Amino acid sequence: MSRALRLLFVPLLALLLLYGAPSAGAQIPVVGDLPITEAPAPTSGGDTSPAPGGAPESSSNAAPLVGTFRISAGNCTSNLSGSFFRMIQPGGSATGPFVTNSDSPCGDKSYTPLRPGTDGGLVTRSYQAQPASPFDAAGNGKSARITAPAKFYGVDFATATNATDPQTGAKVAAPEIQVSGTSLSGDTRAFAASWNNQHFNQGAPKPDGSTPGNTKRPSGTIDPNTGAFTLEWSSLIVGGPFNNFTGVWRLEGQFVSSEAAASSGGSAAPATGAADPGLASAVAASTQGGAGARTRGVADTRAGPESIVGGVLLLAGLAAGRLRRRVAVAGTTRG
Amino acid sequence: MAENSRPRGALLAALAIGLGLAVAPAIFGMFSRAPAGGQMISEFKPYMRATTLDAFGADLQLIDAAHREVTASEPRPDSSGVSSFGREWPAIERDMSSMLSTIESNVPRYNGLVALPPFWAFPWFFVLPGLMIAGLAAWALRSPPPRRRLATLLLAACALSVIAAPAVFQMFTRAPGGAAMINDFRPLMTDDNIAKIQGSFLVIAGAEGELRTAVLPQAAPGTLPATREFVAEWPRIAAEMAPMIGAMADNLDNFAGVAALPPFTLFPWFFVVPGVLVFALALVARPPAERQLASQPAAPAATPLLERSAS
Numbered sequence: 001m002s003r004a005l006r007l008l009f010v011p012l013l014a015l016l017l018l019y020g021a022p023s024a025g026a027q028i029p030v031v032g033d034l035p036i037t038e039a040p041a042p043t044s045g046g047d048t049s050p051a052p053g054g055a056p057e058s059s060s061n062a063a064p065l066v067g068t069f070r071i072s073a074g075n076c077t078s079n080l081s082g083s084f085f086r087m088i089q090p091g092g093s094a095t096g097p098f099v100t101n102s103d104s105p106c107g108d109k110s111y112t113p114l115r116p117g118t119d120g121g122l123v124t125r126s127y128q129a130q131p132a133s134p135f136d137a138a139g140n141g142k143s144a145r146i147t148a149p150a151k152f153y154g155v156d157f158a159t160a161t162n163a164t165d166p167q168t169g170a171k172v173a174a175p176e177i178q179v180s181g182t183s184l185s186g187d188t189r190a191f192a193a194s195w196n197n198q199h200f201n202q203g204a205p206k207p208d209g210s211t212p213g214n215t216k217r218p219s220g221t222i223d224p225n226t227g228a229f230t231l232e233w234s235s236l237i238v239g240g241p242f243n244n245f246t247g248v249w250r251l252e253g254q255f256v257s258s259e260a261a262a263s264s265g266g267s268a269a270p271a272t273g274a275a276d277p278g279l280a281s282a283v284a285a286s287t288q289g290g291a292g293a294r295t296r297g298v299a300d301t302r303a304g305p306e307s308i309v310g311g312v313l314l315l316a317g318l319a320a321g322r323l324r325r326r327v328a329v330a331g332t333t334r335g
Numbered sequence: 336m337a338e339n340s341r342p343r344g345a346l347l348a349a350l351a352i353g354l355g356l357a358v359a360p361a362i363f364g365m366f367s368r369a370p371a372g373g374q375m376i377s378e379f380k381p382y383m384r385a386t387t388l389d390a391f392g393a394d395l396q397l398i399d400a401a402h403r404e405v406t407a408s409e410p411r412p413d414s415s416g417v418s419s420f421g422r423e424w425p426a427i428e429r430d431m432s433s434m435l436s437t438i439e440s441n442v443p444r445y446n447g448l449v450a451l452p453p454f455w456a457f458p459w460f461f462v463l464p465g466l467m468i469a470g471l472a473a474w475a476l477r478s479p480p481p482r483r484r485l486a487t488l489l490l491a492a493c494a495l496s497v498i499a500a501p502a503v504f505q506m507f508t509r510a511p512g513g514a515a516m517i518n519d520f521r522p523l524m525t526d527d528n529i530a531k532i533q534g535s536f537l538v539i540a541g542a543e544g545e546l547r548t549a550v551l552p553q554a555a556p557g558t559l560p561a562t563r564e565f566v567a568e569w570p571r572i573a574a575e576m577a578p579m580i581g582a583m584a585d586n587l588d589n590f591a592g593v594a595a596l597p598p599f600t601l602f603p604w605f606f607v608v609p610g611v612l613v614f615a616l617a618l619v620a621r622p623p624a625e626r627q628l629a630s631q632p633a634a635p636a637a638t639p640l641l642e643r644s645a646s
Contacts, residue, residue: 090530099537102416102544139574153540154547154569196577241533241577243584 062178062185063282064125065222067257069177069231071121071147074113076106083114083251085150085157088214090244094234099245103151114251115148121253122146122161122231124175127190130160134194141194157195159202166192166199167239170207177218177231179279180286184220184231191235193247198240202247204233212236214246224283227255227276255279342483343476345619349490350472352609352616356465359605360458368592373454375589376445378582382438383445391435391579394572398539399428400561405546408559414549420542427535434532437519444512451509461605464497468613480622491617498610501603514599517590524583524590532580543569 074082087099087110098110106113119128128145136142141149141158149156165172177186189203204218205211213236220231234248257278360366381387402424405417452460471493475486501507522528547566551559565572597605 090533100416100541102541102548138570153537153573154543155573196574198577198581239585240581241536241584243529243533243581245533 061286062180062183063285065177065179065184065255065257065279065282066125067123067255067259067261067276067278068120069122069124069229069251069253069255071114071116071251071253073115074106074111076104076108076111076113080106080108080111081252083116083147083253085112085114085250086110086248087242088234088246088248092246093214094216094248101152103153112150112152114150116253117143117145117147117159119145120256122175122177122188122191122251124177124186127161127163127174129162130158130166130192130194134158134160134166134199135197139196143194152195155196157193159191159193161188161190162192163190165190165201165203165207166194167201168207172203172207175203178286179222179224179282181283182221182224184218184222184229186218186231188218188233191249196241200237200240200242200247202235202237202249204235206235206238212238213244220251222255222279224279225275227279229253229255257282342620342622345616346472346476346487349613349616349620350469350476352613353465353467353469353472356609357462357469359465360461363597364592365458365461365596368596369457370455371589372593372596375586375593376448376454378586378589379445380449382579382582383442385439385442387575388435388439388442390575392432394568394575395428395431395435397561397565397568398424398572401546401559401565402428404559404561405542405550414545416538416541416545417550419538423535423538427538430531431535434523437523441516441519444509444516447505447509447512448516451504451506451513460500464493464500464606467493468497468609475620483620484622484624487617487621491614491621494610494612494614494617496610497606498614500610501606506603506606510599510602517594517599520590521594524587524594526587529580529584529587532583536576536580540569540573 071083072081074080074084087101088094089097089099092098096110100109101112102109104110104112117128122128123146128143130141130143134142138155140156143149143158143160146159146161149158151157161175163171163174172190173187175186175188175190177184177188187203187205189201189205189207189209191201191203193200193202201207204215206215211217214234215236216232216234218231218233220229222229230250230252232248232250234246237243237245237247255276257276259278259281260276263277360369402420405411406421411421468490471486471490475483475490478486501510543566546562547569551563551566554562
């Protein structure tokens, strides 16, 4: 190899390491240290590949929202609004056909309205576990923290999030919802429904991280000023009497961060007109994360394992080149 | 040399049979399928009792009575759920009654399967005797006549116990019963049939909801007694039906695994045939007693068969 080629090779290798390795290193999730792409990443249905490690996947430029997604009750008297549950029949899609719940008060009985439970709604980063005896004698679900039990074919169904999924027995992470600008994404694999002495995992992704059939990860929108949100996900029922049906969950209401709840002395929402500080900081962090990613350049060289290995290889290459040159010089001198 | 080739060949054949028995479960996928069968047997247990099946039968009669009442009432209730029920119930009733009678007729066969040793242990009934036969045959091959005689005796005893195992576990009567049960359940344990049962459940449940919330509140007191009873009993009926549908849906894969095993009727013969063969081979390979050996001073039989052949 000529000296000129060697001189060209070394800077090329250095450039490769500087631009290639750090981006690989940045894939190591750092909670709150915000990531790269603009769009939230709710995975489309049909992807059945499990997420590694069973931990929630973090959308790349999203900031976690820690608090309660307080839900407003489903209202089907005029226009449908609020929070609902629907069930897609086997072989159906997001557009139906849906199961008709004869106990629904709605005109379109495929909608089952949800009412807030004792916690007001879905709490992120912690579990809202079912009671030790999750059913009464008639098989009605008793969990009432997230949503109030609702009748489905004569029997109440209830919802909970548990560290161990009661249907599959898998250990699952607590719900995680992230914001990116005004978009929501997340992981609700711990979410489960109980009905008629049966448990149904209703999270997305499923406990093993897969998204089979019509399963769709949570997605939605949030108003950074008011905390008003809509959040929707769907989850294929795997096993049990409703095997291959799909539950669709639509939550609507107001997000209240733990920070805001603590500062207002408990579970109340922030005062009208006052922005939720937890939400505001998460939205700001997600925006900054995106900007940071866009301006990331040569200076952004956070050392991941790949970049360290690359650096060592570069140094070794340089040392070997230098040694070879010395040997060649010594040989020439002797000759 | 020729005198020794027959026992050596017999022992090599016994060794091959032993190894064949030992690897057979892996070839037939029994290590995964047999436990799956065990799980299915265990999960079907609550529904394979005459009392449970009688209760289901009584529930069907109750729903049928409500159906007759509702379809005969004037004016006929005007709701989609009740209309579907009126239209679809006769076929649902026919299918469900047929399913119940199929299950009921298989209860004795199921009980026969339950009385067999646990399913998870099945592969080991092949592996362990297989390894014992192979080990004894190898030992006999490497032993000089006095010990070879003992080894072949043990080999014959092992073969006899393998022959006896199906009789001890009553496999000749229970295994064909299991095969018949698998055949009877084959049309029930399909995705399509489970989907059909799920649909039937929703038709019944949908009708119950509309009868409870729309029809009965407007009916005159004392009318529609069977319908009232159906609605009153629905939580119990649903609590019994839903887990049964769940058990069927959850065991589709397990059933497919069991159905893919070799036919149950052949299982006893998987023991008997190798057992008889190994017993016969052990007799062939058995060296003469010491007294007879003493009368034959020529040395060849005093050396191990395997070493002799190698030299």
